[in-house]
Amino acid sequence: MAASVRELRAKIRSTQATKKITRAMELIAASRIIKAQQRAASAAPYARELTRAVSAVATFSNVDHPLTTEKDNPTKAAVLVIASDRGLAGAYSSSVLKEAERLVEKLRGEGKDVDLYLSGRKAEAYYNFRSRPFVESWTGFSDKPEYSHARTIGNTLVKTFNIDESNEEAIDPERAVDELHVVFTRFKSMLVQEPDVIRLLPLEVVEGTEAPSEHEVLPLYEFEPSAHEVLDALLPKYIHSRIYYCLLQASASELASRQKAMKSATDNAEDLIQKYTRTANQARQAGITQEISEIVGGANALADANAGSE
Amino acid sequence: MADLLQIELVAADRVVWSGQASQVIARTVEGDLGVLAGHAPLLSLLVPGVVEIKPPDGEVVRAAVAEGFLSVADNHVSILSEDAFLASEVDASATRAELEAAQSEGDQDAVLRAEAKLRLIDKAS
Numbered sequence: 001m002a003a004s005v006r007e008l009r010a011k012i013r014s015t016q017a018t019k020k021i022t023r024a025m026e027l028i029a030a031s032r033i034i035k036a037q038q039r040a041a042s043a044a045p046y047a048r049e050l051t052r053a054v055s056a057v058a059t060f061s062n063v064d065h066p067l068t069t070e071k072d073n074p075t076k077a078a079v080l081v082i083a084s085d086r087g088l089a090g091a092y093s094s095s096v097l098k099e100a101e102r103l104v105e106k107l108r109g110e111g112k113d114v115d116l117y118l119s120g121r122k123a124e125a126y127y128n129f130r131s132r133p134f135v136e137s138w139t140g141f142s143d144k145p146e147y148s149h150a151r152t153i154g155n156t157l158v159k160t161f162n163i164d165e166s167n168e169e170a171i172d173p174e175r176a177v178d179e180l181h182v183v184f185t186r187f188k189s190m191l192v193q194e195p196d197v198i199r200l201l202p203l204e205v206v207e208g209t210e211a212p213s214e215h216e217v218l219p220l221y222e223f224e225p226s227a228h229e230v231l232d233a234l235l236p237k238y239i240h241s242r243i244y245y246c247l248l249q250a251s252a253s254e255l256a257s258r259q260k261a262m263k264s265a266t267d268n269a270e271d272l273i274q275k276y277t278r279t280a281n282q283a284r285q286a287g288i289t290q291e292i293s294e295i296v297g298g299a300n301a302l303a304d305a306n307a308g309s310e
Numbered sequence: 311m312a313d314l315l316q317i318e319l320v321a322a323d324r325v326v327w328s329g330q331a332s333q334v335i336a337r338t339v340e341g342d343l344g345v346l347a348g349h350a351p352l353l354s355l356l357v358p359g360v361v362e363i364k365p366p367d368g369e370v371v372r373a374a375v376a377e378g379f380l381s382v383a384d385n386h387v388s389i390l391s392e393d394a395f396l397a398s399e400v401d402a403s404a405t406r407a408e409l410e411a412a413q414s415e416g417d418q419d420a421v422l423r424a425e426a427k428l429r430l431i432d433k434a435s
Contacts, residue, residue: 042324147322224354
């Protein structure tokens with residue numbers, strides 16, 4: 001019995017150590033969410049102004065831009081999957097990957113080939129482990145994305161899409177795509193984060209949360225040098241800004257999921273510690289009771305023997 | 311005093327400067343452009359360079375911007391650039407190091423950005 005008390009004590013100690021770690025991770029995630037939300041808030045003015053400008057050009061000129069024109073029969077799509085770099089965030093990565101798989105199935109069902117672009121080590125590991133090919137992956141910034149990351153990803157993706165014959169930057173025709181989708185996790189609140197899909201290209205100027213108010217009348221702009229050139233310069237920037245938005249949403253969601261997962265891990269550790277402590281106490285008491293009854297039994301036996309010999 | 315312009319100088323991840331000014335000078339693809347109050351609505355592209363904002367009183371605010379654009383509407387000027395720095399935020403030796411690094415890596419965008427910052431330092435000093 002004594003051995004089992006010692007085993008239980010060891011279990012309690014190791015659970016306590018785990019609890020300390022999960023508690024620390026919970027607190028770190030909680031403090032980083034606030035920062036992630038601040039970043040999202042400080043990125044909002046840029047996105048708002050950019051959306052306003054793009055809507056202005058789109059409204060006041062009837063320019064057809066390759067980034068906004070839909071192909072008649074698209075045959076190839078690119079999917080950007082934004083997952084996390086590290087685990088310990090509950091179902092965060094797996095639910096975004098599941099959503100991506102669903103989208104890929106759907107696109108294949110529509111007769112489109114799919115090229116995968118991944119962000120986050122978890123996504124990379126998922127496809128590597130299953131030996132499924134992907135085109136390019138970016139890792140190392142899932143919990144604090146910078147604008148430059150969005151720019152790198154955006155540049156790669158815009159180049160695969162923008163396969164105008166006149167464009168010398170046009171890349172490898174193998175990689176050329178007709179559509180671009182992004183799978184990421186939308187941060188609805190601290191409690192709810194949902195995997196979501198948006199179609200980035202061909203572009204529809206979405207009036208999202210950062211759009212200017214509806215009733216605002218856009219002034220009649222002059223464009224310098226020309227509407228077409230302005231649009232040419234604006235659209236890639238708009239796409240970068242959308243990708244940045246997705247990355248920020250994903251990072252806030254990742255941190256919220258991690259905080260939630262670590263909170264329940266800490267709670268579970270507490271429950272386990274309590275259970276082990278109870279069992280250990282019981283075992284200790286049982287041990288004591290047994291010892292007492294052994295001593296009493298031994299003393300009685302001695303007394304009986306002595307009484308018999310007299 | 312005539313009407314003032316409401317200025318917002320915005321980088322991708324923050325608002326760099328905002329406030330009122332009487333004049334803004336920026337370098338666009340068509341050349342240097344000065345904006346005064348009452349300017350017609352305009353959308354123009356910026357080249358990496360220095361933007362000067364003249365507040366009604368006090369010192370001229372200078373900022374280095376990367377590629378971006380400028381929109382003017384209703385006395386409201388938005389200057390958007392993925393990278394923008396105020397003169398007080400850049401450091402000459404650090405920028406020179408950055409320029410050399412960019413040149414050796416052959417990163418054309420970074421070279422332009424660093425050159426814009428250096429021009430800013432020259433003007434400010």
